[in-house]
Amino acid sequence: MADISRPTLPASISADIWAKTLEDSAVMKMARRIDLPGNGLAIPVITGEPQADWVGETEAKPVSNSTVTTKLMQPYKLAVIETVSNELIHDLPRLYATLRERLPFALAKKFDETVFGTTAPGTGFDVLGNATAVALGNDVYAALVTVDGNIATAGGVMDGIAMSPQGKTKLLGATDQAKRPLFIDSVANASIQTILGAPVNYSRGVYKAGTPAQLGFAGDWTHAMYGVVEAIELAISDQASLTYNDGTNDVTLNLWQQNMTAIRAEFRVGFVAETTYFNKITA
Secondary structure, rough: OOOOOOOOOOOHHHHHHHHHHHHOHHHHHOEEEOOOOOOHHHHHHHHEOOOOOOOOOOOOOOOOOOEEEEEEEEEEEEEEEEEEHHHHHHHHHHHHHHHHHHHHHHHHHHHHHHHOOOOOOOOOOOOOOOOOEOOOOOOOOHHHHHHHHHHHHOOOOEEEEEOHHHHHHHHOOOOOOOOOOHHHHHHHOOOOOOOOOOEEEEEOOOEEEOOOOEEEEEEEEHEEEEEEEOOOOEEEEEOOOEEEOOEEEEEEEEEOOOOOEEEEEEEEEEEEEOHHEEEEEEO
């Protein structure tokens, strides 16, 4: 017999989780969002800049013959299942607070990790991990100017930087020749809001360990967009059996037997970018 008194998740919590996911993802803050059909979308890409010129009253006007190509944005499903005790299910305010913090963080972090990585979930999904790399090294200011110059040379304007917490630490420790902090105001506030005029957004999905470590990405974000098929969908169950890896072995979790409930969050999303307008920032 079904337990009709058992609480269900209201539709509003899906909107809250979606809003928090947008807030947690550096990519979603900076790239342009479009509505994406379920079967993908061909996006026109114009190469070359139109050139205007002065002309006399009866003279021929200049013609710009730009090249138009297309990029395919394909959606892929991103999902996570969170398990909680049945006691928490009946404490709705605490449950909502838990879901609003944990689910968006997991979804946003994985999305950013993928975009800033080198492995896409499939075709029609761009990644930035192979962008031109610039090491901060010992002269952080010169390195940042190099990044800005690289983007300008490609024809763009650096209008956004995604930085990892480890990258923020590196920047806060940077000093000038007089050993004064390069970001003086930021040291007092423990935060760096802009670099060379470009807004900075922080995400734990940016960092990748290595030699050198991946600390951040800068670019012209008018040349990047992400598409969403629908907002986050939530499903809840206390009858399923789940399988997960504990780091060593696959473990089966029987929700009914262990008085637990599972909440599944998922959505379909795609990402495309002209990668020449982006630089990777390393240690």
